[in-house]
Structure formats: structure tokens, C-alpha cells
Amino acid sequence: MDLRGKIGGAVSRIRGLFARPEAPAQDPARFAAYSDTSIPVIECKNVTKIFKDRRTGKESIALENVSFTIEDLPNMGEFITILGPSGCGKSTLLNIISGLEPHYPQTKGEVKVKGAPVAGPGSDRGMVFQSYSSFPCYTVLENVAFGLMLKGAPEKEREDIAADWIKKVKLAGFERKYPKELSGGMRQRVALARTLAVNPRIVLMDEPFGALDRITRWEMQDLLIELWEKVQATVFLVTHDIPEAVYLGDRLFLMTPRPGRLTEIVKLPRPTEKAAEMQRTSRFAETVNEISRKVESIH
Numbered sequence: 525m526d527l528r529g530k531i532g533g534a535v536s537r538i539r540g541l542f543a544r545p546e547a548p549a550q551d552p553a554r555f556a557a558y559s560d561t562s563i564p565v566i567e568c569k570n571v572t573k574i575f576k577d578r579r580t581g582k583e584s585i586a587l588e589n590v591s592f593t594i595e596d597l598p599n600m601g602e603f604i605t606i607l608g609p610s611g612c613g614k615s616t617l618l619n620i621i622s623g624l625e626p627h628y629p630q631t632k633g634e635v636k637v638k639g640a641p642v643a644g645p646g647s648d649r650g651m652v653f654q655s656y657s658s659f660p661c662y663t664v665l666e667n668v669a670f671g672l673m674l675k676g677a678p679e680k681e682r683e684d685i686a687a688d689w690i691k692k693v694k695l696a697g698f699e700r701k702y703p704k705e706l707s708g709g710m711r712q713r714v715a716l717a718r719t720l721a722v723n724p725r726i727v728l729m730d731e732p733f734g735a736l737d738r739i740t741r742w743e744m745q746d747l748l749i750e751l752w753e754k755v756q757a758t759v760f761l762v763t764h765d766i767p768e769a770v771y772l773g774d775r776l777f778l779m780t781p782r783p784g785r786l787t788e789i790v791k792l793p794r795p796t797e798k799a800a801e802m803q804r805t806s807r808f809a810e811t812v813n814e815i816s817r818k819v820e821s822i823h
């Protein structure tokens with residue numbers, strides 16, 4: 525069986541998995557939770573993740589006692605950026621929220637999305653990874669429509685929605701291209717479109733622009749802000765780039781080296797100018813310096 529056939533087979537298996545935890549239309553209680561803004565979008569209470577080495581039995585703590593609440597702000601999402609040294613558990617935290625193994629489930633503590641404990645992946649949560657995660661054998665259009673196919677949307681509907689998102693990420697004209705024919709920045713636009721096309725309530729982004737040059741990164745930050753204002757989702761974005769964390773974040777989560785703990789939450793203003801302009805101002809540089817000092821002091 526070719527790769528497309530294999531993916532097609534996997535789709536029907538995954539479809540059930542994806543439909544179950546979300547499906548607010550079929551689950552009145554969950555639907556009600558999503559329209560009740562008094563229920564936080566995410567609540568993490570004392571979340572700890574311990575990995576055990578299968579051969580030696582040795583345990584290592586990836587994440588320790590992480591607690592925070594993301595309130596459901598009416599008509600606006602919140603943008604959370606996460607900074608922390610390599611290995612402090614940033615990806616682990618994102619994967620636990622998205623319900624992706626082997627990080628999910630947490631060893632201790634509680635993770636609730638709109639009041640319900642996370643019970644696996646769901647299309648209410650979309651993930652964008654650092655590596656270009658598009659299917660190489662699918663065109664841009666097919667990649668963007670993929671999540672909609674998992675949700676069981678009819679072909680015409682998913683192609684229309686996908687084409688619309690391709691326009692929004694400024695890739696019109698590239699619908700029939702394959703990922704290998706695109707630049708890194710363009711591939712991350714495909715990943716963004718694919719994730720946002722299913723209208724997730726929470727978008728989890730793990731170093732999505734890590735492999736991009738500075739100018740392309742700025743362009744992607746502008747695009748992300750523009751799209752985020754449209755979708756009003758809660759965004760978690762992990763980055764090693766302090767200016768990026770400062771520019772995008774409403775709140776910046778600072779994590780300690782391994783075992784990762786959430787040591788400080790810094791509130792930040794929303795961007796008022798395009799990334800390239802704002803990140804060149806002396807005021808912005810002052811905030812970046814302040815955060816850099818905090819980062820250095822916890823290393």
C-alpha cells in the first residue's frame with residue numbers, strides 16, 4: 525500500500541479518536557461548557573510528569589508542580605508565551621494539554637480544558653510543531669483539509685474552508701503544490717492553516733518559527749497576530765527567542781531548568797505595531813533586557 529493509502533487507513537482509525545473528546549454538538553454538557561465563560565479555558569493544578577527509564581528503572585522529573593489558570597475572556601483569546609531552558613519540560617506541558625503520548629497523561633496533578641479533564645487528543649486543541657509536520661504526499665490543499673477530514677466534514681465543505689485558510693495565510697496559488705516545493709516559512713503557514721482550519725479553542729505551538737530567519741520570523745509573528753485576532757483562540761507558544769516571547773505574549777510563563785517549574789508569570793502589553801517596527805524600539809529593548817536578566821538569573 526502506498527503512503528497515501530496508509531494515511532487514508534489511519535484516518536478512519538484516528539477519526540473516532542478525534543471526534544470523541546470534542547464533539548460539542550453531540551455532547552450537550554460539553555457544548556454548554558464551551559459557551560459558559562465562567563469556566564476557565566485551561567486549569568493546570570500541580571501537574572508533575574515523571575519519566576521512568578524502562579531499562580534502568582531510573583526516574584526523571586520532566587515537569588514539577590505546574591499550576592496556572594487561563595480564564596475564558598469573552599470575545600478575546602489570551603496569548604501565552606513560554607520561555608525556559610532546553611529540557612525544562614515546555615514540550616511536555618504542551619503535549620499533556622493536547623493529550624499526546626508519551627507525555628500525556630501527567631503523572632500527578634490535574635489538567636482540565638473547559639472544566640473537563642483532558643482525556644486524549646481533540647480538535648478543540650490544535651498543535652503546530654517546530655519541524656515541518658505536513659504530509660509530504662499531500663498537496664497544500666489536502667494538508668490544510670486534513671483535520672477537517674478527520675472531523676468528518678464533506679469533501680466540498682472541507683475544500684472550501686481549506687481554500688479560505690490558504691488565502692488567509694497568504695498562500696493562494698500554492699494549493700496544488702507539495703510541501704517539498706515550499707520554503708520553510710511557507711510550510712509553517714501550511715501548518716498554521718491546517719491547525720486553524722478546524723477552529724480549535726486552544727492552539728499549542730512548539731517553537732513554530734524556530735527554524736526561520738529573523739525577517740521571516742517577524743512576518744510570521746505579524747501573520748499570527750492577524751489570524752489570532754480573527755479566531756480568538758487561547759494560544760500557547762513555546763520559544764527560545766526572548767523578543768518573540770515579549771512581542772506576542774499577553775502573559776509570559778518563565779520556567780526553571782529541569783525539573784521544570786513555573787517560576788514567574790509576567791504580564792505584557794499587546795503589540796501596537798508590526799513586529800519589525802516594534803522590536804526595534806528602545807522601549808521594547810528595555811523589556812527584552814528585563815526578561816533576559818530574569819532568564820539568566822534562573823539558569
Ligand SMILES: Nc1ncnc2c1ncn2[C@@H]1O[C@H](COP(=O)(O)OP(=O)(O)OP(=O)(O)O)[C@@H](O)[C@H]1O
Pocket residue numbers: 575576584585586608609610611612613614615616617626627782
Ligand atoms: N518520551 C520521553 N521519555 C523520557 N524522557 C523524556 C521524554 N520526552 C521528554 N523527556 C525528558 O523530559 C524532559 C523535558 O523534555 P521536553 O522535551 O519537554 O523539554 P523542552 O523544554 O521542550 O526542551 P527543548 O527546549 O530542548 O525543546 C527532558 O529531560 C527530556 O529528556
Ligand SMILES: [Mg+2]
Pocket residue numbers: 614615616730
Ligand atoms: Mg521542546
